[in-house]
Amino acid sequence: MALPSHKPPHIGSEPFSTESYFQTQRPPPGLEDKSATMLGFVNKWKDVQGKKVVLVTSGGTTVPLESNTVRFLDNFSAGTRGATSAEYFLSQGYAVIFLHRLHSLRPFSRHYSHSLNPFLDLLSIVQPSSQEAGSSSSSSSSSPSIVVPREHARTLLPILQAYHKAQEEGTLLSVDYQTVNDYLWLLRAVTASMASLGRRGMYYLAAAVSDFFLPEDKVAEHKIQSSKGTLSLEMDQVPKVLRPLVQEWTPEGYIVSFKLETDPELLIPKARAALSRYGHQLVIGNELHRRKYEVVFVERTSSSSSDQVPSKGTGDDRLKGTETPPILPEEGVHNGDGLGAAGVALKEGYKETWLRLDDIKNGAQEAGKHVGGKGRDGEVEIEELIIEELVKRHQAWIDAGQETE
Numbered sequence: 196m197a198l199p200s201h202k203p204p205h206i207g208s209e210p211f212s213t214e215s216y217f218q219t220q221r222p223p224p225g226l227e228d229k230s231a232t233m234l235g236f237v238n239k240w241k242d243v244q245g246k247k248v249v250l251v252t253s254g255g256t257t258v259p260l261e262s263n264t265v266r267f268l269d270n271f272s273a274g275t276r277g278a279t280s281a282e283y284f285l286s287q288g289y290a291v292i293f294l295h296r297l298h299s300l301r302p303f304s305r306h307y308s309h310s311l312n313p314f315l316d317l318l319s320i321v322q323p324s325s326q327e328a329g330s331s332s333s334s335s336s337s338s339p340s341i342v343v344p345r346e347h348a349r350t351l352l353p354i355l356q357a358y359h360k361a362q363e364e365g366t367l368l369s370v371d372y373q374t375v376n377d378y379l380w381l382l383r384a385v386t387a388s389m390a391s392l393g394r395r396g397m398y399y400l401a402a403a404v405s406d407f408f409l410p411e412d413k414v415a416e417h418k419i420q421s422s423k424g425t426l427s428l429e430m431d432q433v434p435k436v437l438r439p440l441v442q443e444w445t446p447e448g449y450i451v452s453f454k455l456e457t458d459p460e461l462l463i464p465k466a467r468a469a470l471s472r473y474g475h476q477l478v479i480g481n482e483l484h485r486r487k488y489e490v491v492f493v494e495r496t497s498s499s500s501s502d503q504v505p506s507k508g509t510g511d512d513r514l515k516g517t518e519t520p521p522i523l524p525e526e527g528v529h530n531g532d533g534l535g536a537a538g539v540a541l542k543e544g545y546k547e548t549w550l551r552l553d554d555i556k557n558g559a560q561e562a563g564k565h566v567g568g569k570g571r572d573g574e575v576e577i578e579e580l581i582i583e584e585l586v587k588r589h590q591a592w593i594d595a596g597q598e599t600e
């Protein structure tokens with residue numbers, strides 16, 4: 196990949212546009228190889244009739260403070276949402292490109308993460324019986340063996356089976372990134388490959404992408420010395436790549452972005468603002484502390500032909516470059532209270548659907564039923580519900596495309 200050859204058109208205090216970003220920031224090492232691998236994966240599945248392919252982005256991006264990097268800014272994301280969702284997409288028959296932060300959680304192995312459930316704790320050592328040890332000359336039968344006790348094997352078996360299935364079928368491709376720069380270049384490359392899938396491609400953008408970065412010309416080459424006293428940083432804004440992704444890179448793709456807030460009051464206005472600004476199909480809102488138990492789907496209804504087929508809008512140019520939520524019709528914040536597990540609220544132009552684990556569990560309890568899921572130990576995970584809903588919407592998007600052909 197050639198290095199940027201001309202000077203930045205953004206010099207000074209102008210914020211970076213997506214275009215000026217890619218003209219001025221160097222592509223990461225390994226981009227060509229990773230892009231070729233992703234293209235090969237897409238082409239393989241493109242030829243399989245009806246096969247749907249999803250890009251899952253996962254984990255946080257880093258912002259290095261030095262080019263010989265000792266220190267960097269990071270965020271909280273462990274990649275749970277992305278790794279878990281990838282498993283459910285696979286179980287729904289998708290081919291999955293899992294674009295993830297290096298060393299963040301991965302599909303299948305996430306169940307045995309070193310901090311929560313170290314895999315060494317699963318294993319037991321069985322010493323050979325004195326008979327075996329005495330009678331055999333071969334060292335293998337006299338050595339201790341390692342076994343997975345039955346109570347762990349029961350849980351491990353379905354995970355291992357699903358993992359082997361994905362490996363044998365070649366339906367999971369994992370590609371890693373570390374910095375926000377790696378992420379942006381890889382996202383653009385994979386989207387360029389997936390665009391050829393048309394409506395069969397889904398983009399599930401769960402990564403927590405840094406909003407600020409240090410452009411190359413502002414990054415210190417060597418370790419910043421603490422002897423120089425306090426450290427002041429002025430960071431530039433990362434361009435929001437959702438706009439070109441939706442409108443130029445993959446106009447036919449089914450695009451799902453996430454919105455994370457810590458103030459629940461902001462969740463729906465911000466999700467609506469994102470839909471309005473970028474013109475894609477769906478925003479999944481989640482509040483930091485409740486993200487494992489409830490999420491809200493926010494979609495437009497105004498120009499859609501049916502409840503299940505969100506239309507792709509054009510994006511609202513008046514909102515370019517602003518993070519302020521627009522004054523939307525019926526802007527009142529709606530938290531979906533009392534709407535049930537998949538409570539639906541219709542407001543002018545927007546539809547909100549809440550998915551809540553608690554409601555499902557309470558509903559099942561009231562009905563005297565046990566509610567089981569596909570998670571470890573048979574529990575329900577919110578991602579199982581999210582993916583079930585998304586598969587329906589994605590299929591409706593594909594069908595609507597065929598009707599208009």
Ligand code: PMT
Binds near residue numbers: 254272437451
């Ligand atoms: O990994 P976990 O611990 O399970 O946490 C999961 C999660 C909370 C990180 C995830 O569910 C989530 O909400 N991810 C999105 C976080 C967020 O709010 O991102 P954002 O507001 O910066 O961006 C919104 C969307 O725009 C995202 O889909 C992002 O991929 C996209 N984006 C962001 C920055 C940028 N420069 N360009 C983008 O396209």
